[in-house]
Amino acid sequence: MQSSVSIKDVSLNFGSVPVLQHLDLEVGQGEFIVLLGPSGCGKSTLLNCIAGLLDVSGGQIFIGGKNVTWAEPKDRGIGMVFQSYALYPQMTVERNLSFGLRVAGMPKDEINKRVKRAAEILQLEPFLQRKPANLSGGQRQRVAIGRALVRDVDVFLFDEPLSNLDAKLRSDLRVEIKRLHQRLKNTMIYVTHDQIEALTLADRIAVMKNGIIQQLADPHTIYNKPVNLYVAGFIGSPQMNMLEGTLNGTTFTTDDGTVIPVGNYAFTAPATGSAKAVLGVRPEHIVMGEEAASMPYSTDVEIEIVEPMGSDTLAWTKIAGKPVTFRCDSDVVISTGQKVRVGFDPARGSIFNAETTNRL
Amino acid sequence: MTNITAVDEPSGPRPSKGFNPKRIVIYGIIIVAAMYYLLPLYVMITTSLKGLPEIRVGNIFAPPLEIITIEPWVKAWTSACTGLTCEGLAPGFWNSVKITVPSTIISVLVAAVSGYALVNWRFKGSEFFFTCLLLGSFIPYQVMLYPMVMITAQLKIFGTLWAVILVHTVFGMPILVLLFRNYFASLPQELFKAARVDGAGFWRIFIQIMVPMSLPIFAVAIILQVTGIWNDFLFGVVFAGTQNYPMTVQLNNIVNSTQGVREYNVNMAATILTAAVPLLVYFVSGKWFVRGIAAGAVKG
Ligand SMILES: Nc1ncnc2c1ncn2[C@@H]1O[C@H](COP(=O)(O)OP(=O)(O)OP(=O)(O)O)[C@@H](O)[C@H]1O
Ligand SMILES: [Mg+2]
Numbered sequence: 170m171q172s173s174v175s176i177k178d179v180s181l182n183f184g185s186v187p188v189l190q191h192l193d194l195e196v197g198q199g200e201f202i203v204l205l206g207p208s209g210c211g212k213s214t215l216l217n218c219i220a221g222l223l224d225v226s227g228g229q230i231f232i233g234g235k236n237v238t239w240a241e242p243k244d245r246g247i248g249m250v251f252q253s254y255a256l257y258p259q260m261t262v263e264r265n266l267s268f269g270l271r272v273a274g275m276p277k278d279e280i281n282k283r284v285k286r287a288a289e290i291l292q293l294e295p296f297l298q299r300k301p302a303n304l305s306g307g308q309r310q311r312v313a314i315g316r317a318l319v320r321d322v323d324v325f326l327f328d329e330p331l332s333n334l335d336a337k338l339r340s341d342l343r344v345e346i347k348r349l350h351q352r353l354k355n356t357m358i359y360v361t362h363d364q365i366e367a368l369t370l371a372d373r374i375a376v377m378k379n380g381i382i383q384q385l386a387d388p389h390t391i392y393n394k395p396v397n398l399y400v401a402g403f404i405g406s407p408q409m410n411m412l413e414g415t416l417n418g419t420t421f422t423t424d425d426g427t428v429i430p431v432g433n434y435a436f437t438a439p440a441t442g443s444a445k446a447v448l449g450v451r452p453e454h455i456v457m458g459e460e461a462a463s464m465p466y467s468t469d470v471e472i473e474i475v476e477p478m479g480s481d482t483l484a485w486t487k488i489a490g491k492p493v494t495f496r497c498d499s500d501v502v503i504s505t506g507q508k509v510r511v512g513f514d515p516a517r518g519s520i521f522n523a524e525t526t527n528r529l
Numbered sequence: 530m531t532n533i534t535a536v537d538e539p540s541g542p543r544p545s546k547g548f549n550p551k552r553i554v555i556y557g558i559i560i561v562a563a564m565y566y567l568l569p570l571y572v573m574i575t576t577s578l579k580g581l582p583e584i585r586v587g588n589i590f591a592p593p594l595e596i597i598t599i600e601p602w603v604k605a606w607t608s609a610c611t612g613l614t615c616e617g618l619a620p621g622f623w624n625s626v627k628i629t630v631p632s633t634i635i636s637v638l639v640a641a642v643s644g645y646a647l648v649n650w651r652f653k654g655s656e657f658f659f660t661c662l663l664l665g666s667f668i669p670y671q672v673m674l675y676p677m678v679m680i681t682a683q684l685k686i687f688g689t690l691w692a693v694i695l696v697h698t699v700f701g702m703p704i705l706v707l708l709f710r711n712y713f714a715s716l717p718q719e720l721f722k723a724a725r726v727d728g729a730g731f732w733r734i735f736i737q738i739m740v741p742m743s744l745p746i747f748a749v750a751i752i753l754q755v756t757g758i759w760n761d762f763l764f765g766v767v768f769a770g771t772q773n774y775p776m777t778v779q780l781n782n783i784v785n786s787t788q789g790v791r792e793y794n795v796n797m798a799a800t801i802l803t804a805a806v807p808l809l810v811y812f813v814s815g816k817w818f819v820r821g822i823a824a825g826a827v828k829g
Contacts (some may be wrong), residue, residue, distance in 0.1 A: 222722050243728030255719035259741040268737075269727035316727070 247315025467512025644709025
């Protein structure tokens, strides 16, 4: 795959505070990359560096094969959409859309053509003569997207574009952005701290922490094969269940002595010796009742709390003395105090070295 | 068919309380305060409309009873003696206009651009530059008076309108830059970033994005400068040169002239005429002024 944006060994310090540290990222042509991470981990900073709004302290940035490390934002072939929309308040929607083109000195009819096309794609035609103040949040964000759209850029940068919207609008616009990407096939780099957005939109997700990319992979891999404890804990709601213990060859012994066979687990390297380890199991990978009996590991537990979520039901219990949640079908009748048999297949779980926190 | 029986249950608009002791006290204080400030103005206006004989009677609070004359106003404007010449306040008025208009325009524009640059185009040493400006606003004018005289003399503009304009522009800078800097800092940074991505440069962002968003703060700055410069006496006396004395200086010359009878009615008329411009500015722009101050305050 030809790379569209490539970030090579980029560092950025604010004064003496390092925010990005030797960061590398290759984004393919037409790829949808999501930068995911907690607040303050440097996602916006990285995006601003790509856009040219911040000067990097070290490293290089290439866009479309061209070294743009020192280039002005307008010369980088990027469009950017901000969390606060950042629409020019005194201009109508139409003039907001055309501002960049007018700055570039484009002929009038070409401007009109592009504005018309963007308005049509984003269903903004009825609002062209309105001021941003008279638009709803969703409409404003569509105008902001349109402003990037008219400039016909290769790379779209989104900085948490949906986080100011309510839940319903957020999911609507999420689908619209996905549709837009399928239609335009531009490269998109999208910052968010909402994991649902990340998992649904991304071709690949980059999970960041403290200015370092922890894992860069497709959503399925990120979810099922997290490279370390941090990624495992950050992705997934409710969180992955973590059992601490010791790994000895292919047996995992929890701290309270429960033995869990992990012979069918796909270790990244052949298991040797014995080491402190953490076994992680997603709530939906724990099954109940007859199914549980056929699992490599199963045990009898008592249900402590039941949380019906609508689409499914979340149950809290204890395995090996640790609180554990598992999901079951919402039609299954389950109540507090009930004794059930639960089990799981460690092959679907993740095992991490307790000291390095890396996946084994 | 429900019977509305509970009449005293709260429903609909809350009944107004009418007059209660608290209101009476508040209104009382407001009225007394208003009278305290309006009384001198009343005395000035009535006195300026009286003839000299009636003034000599000495009852300054009495309304003009004999004749109402605008003679003192005409004299103050056209023929009162301001030192050596007796041409009234008119030349002073035009001098003040010639000083105030360019000083205001230049200082507000320079300060707006500086504030914008300080917020959005941080350059090396911009913080230091700003600190210097802030310090500047704490230094009393008198300290800088003599150095300014030397500088304007060196520039060969001492004793001209240009000297006063320069001095007003320079001394207006600290407070105005602070005003604009804080206002621009309160505007969302992302707006500026969006304009950069759209390809706009320093001036285009300033003129097409920033200025249209900052009209209230421009109003505040203009009001501050117009009234401040119009009311200035010190710089006018020192830097303008006799033929360019602003209205305030000429007013002083009329009121403090020692020859002949003291024409209180002319003095009063001259004073009102001099105060008219700032007064008018406040009346016309009061709402803008409050709105601008509030805009700055709310947005931090
Ligand atoms: N102008 C600045 N000066 C100093 N430090 C800054 C500046 N801007 C950001 N930082 C710091 O850099 C770090 C990363 O900030 P950044 O805005 O990239 O976070 P983020 O990942 O986008 O977070 P969020 O999800 O809250 O938007 C933060 O710790 C922040 O305090
Ligand atoms: Mg951010």
